[in-house]
Amino acid sequence: MSRLDHVETLRREALRQIEAADSQTLETLRIEWLGRKSGQVTALLRSIPTVPAEERGAFGQAVNALKAEVTARLAERKAALAAPAQARAAVDVTMPGRQPALGRLHPITRAAREMIEIFGRLGFEVVEGPEVEDEWHNFVALNIPPEHPARDPLDNYYLDDRLLLRTQTSTVQIRVMENRPPPVRIIAPGRVYRPETVDAGHSNMFHQLEGLWVEQGVTFADLKGVLSMFARAFFGPDVRTRFLPSYFPFTEPSAELYVSCLLCAGKGCPACKRTGWMEIGGCGMVDPNVFEAVGYDAEEVTGFAFGFGIERPAMLKYGINDIRLLFENDLRFLRQF
Numbered sequence: 001m002s003r004l005d006h007v008e009t010l011r012r013e014a015l016r017q018i019e020a021a022d023s024q025t026l027e028t029l030r031i032e033w034l035g036r037k038s039g040q041v042t043a044l045l046r047s048i049p050t051v052p053a054e055e056r057g058a059f060g061q062a063v064n065a066l067k068a069e070v071t072a073r074l075a076e077r078k079a080a081l082a083a084p085a086q087a088r089a090a091v092d093v094t095m096p097g098r099q100p101a102l103g104r105l106h107p108i109t110r111a112a113r114e115m116i117e118i119f120g121r122l123g124f125e126v127v128e129g130p131e132v133e134d135e136w137h138n139f140v141a142l143n144i145p146p147e148h149p150a151r152d153p154l155d156n157y158y159l160d161d162r163l164l165l166r167t168q169t170s171t172v173q174i175r176v177m178e179n180r181p182p183p184v185r186i187i188a189p190g191r192v193y194r195p196e197t198v199d200a201g202h203s204n205m206f207h208q209l210e211g212l213w214v215e216q217g218v219t220f221a222d223l224k225g226v227l228s229m230f231a232r233a234f235f236g237p238d239v240r241t242r243f244l245p246s247y248f249p250f251t252e253p254s255a256e257l258y259v260s261c262l263l264c265a266g267k268g269c270p271a272c273k274r275t276g277w278m279e280i281g282g283c284g285m286v287d288p289n290v291f292e293a294v295g296y297d298a299e300e301v302t303g304f305a306f307g308f309g310i311e312r313p314a315m316l317k318y319g320i321n322d323i324r325l326l327f328e329n330d331l332r333f334l335r336q337f
């Protein structure tokens with residue numbers, strides 16, 4: 001072992017012993033290492049003149065540094081042992097507890113969870129998927145042809161020539177059908193994006209809940225039953241529903257779902273434009289082209305699908321008159337729910 005290695009070995013041993021020492025053994029340690037007669041560091045210091053000239057400089061420096069370090073550590077340890085033990089923090093069990101700040105759910109979350117719960121009772125399973133989508137899942141598989149206005153670059157948030165932010169959560173239902181055989185009974189709640197001029201009634205980011213039931217023998221009567229039941233469960237037992245013919249590329253036949261106006265109970269008011277009815281979503285029987293796109297046999301199964309926004313029903317239910325309030329995260333607003 002070189003002389004310097006030897007110094008290092010002794011150094012480690014000295015520091016280890018000092019750290020482990022209590023107030024009784026500390027003085028013994030001081031004598032053992034720094035004692036004038038037989039201290040180990042003292043012995044090293046005395047040996048410096050006997051070291052060959054070419055090693056003496058480095059050796060001398062190492063030994064003097066060792067003496068300084070051991071002296072300092074002994075003093076530190078002595079001070080640490082002398083400090084009074086920290087008074088144990090006493091717990092006063094008679095003090096009142098700290099009041100935790102209770103959070104609450106965002107009205108969109110509340111509305112979405114309530115919808116999910118209602119469809120859960122009807123046997124629908126919640127599915128989720130990516131918000132960044134390709135044209136296949138957002139358009140092609142949904143029977144929306146290339147020249148359809150819904151694909152206009154100005155009406156979509158394209159990220160590049162292949163990817164865009166999804167404009168509806170049908171994308172998730174397409175993904176489910178691609179990955180498992182029928183039957184499926186699912187709902188897809190989530191965020192969707194469309195370039196819209198933002199005002200009290202419109203946001204370029206909003207939430208949707210789509211649903212899909214595919215199985216042998218599913219009919220339009222099942223669609224009407226499920227959606228009517230949902231409307232009464234969500235808006236109240238007295239709400240009436242009506243289905244008006246409509247058109248979507250992905251369903252045939254298609255319909256728009258109306259509920260009797262929640263503000264005037266159907267009498268006619270500004271909110272329902274004096275019609276007594278409010279449109280809350282679209283629906284229809286899944287187009288055979290959609291089944292073909294996902295590899296389902298349209299001769300074997302039928303299905304219905306529907307989609308509605310979450311914001312508008314939530315606003316009607318909780319009496320919110322401006323959609324922007326839902327996304328500004330002003331606590332003075334959010335604390336009211």
Ligand code: 2NL
Pocket residue numbers: 170171173174210211212248250251281282283284286287290305306307308309
């Ligand atoms: C609306 C209408 C709708 C669907 C969404 C759908 C999904 C699949 C297949 C067929 Cl995977 N259809 N979804 C059907 C009818 C209407 O939404 O007004 N959305 C805002």
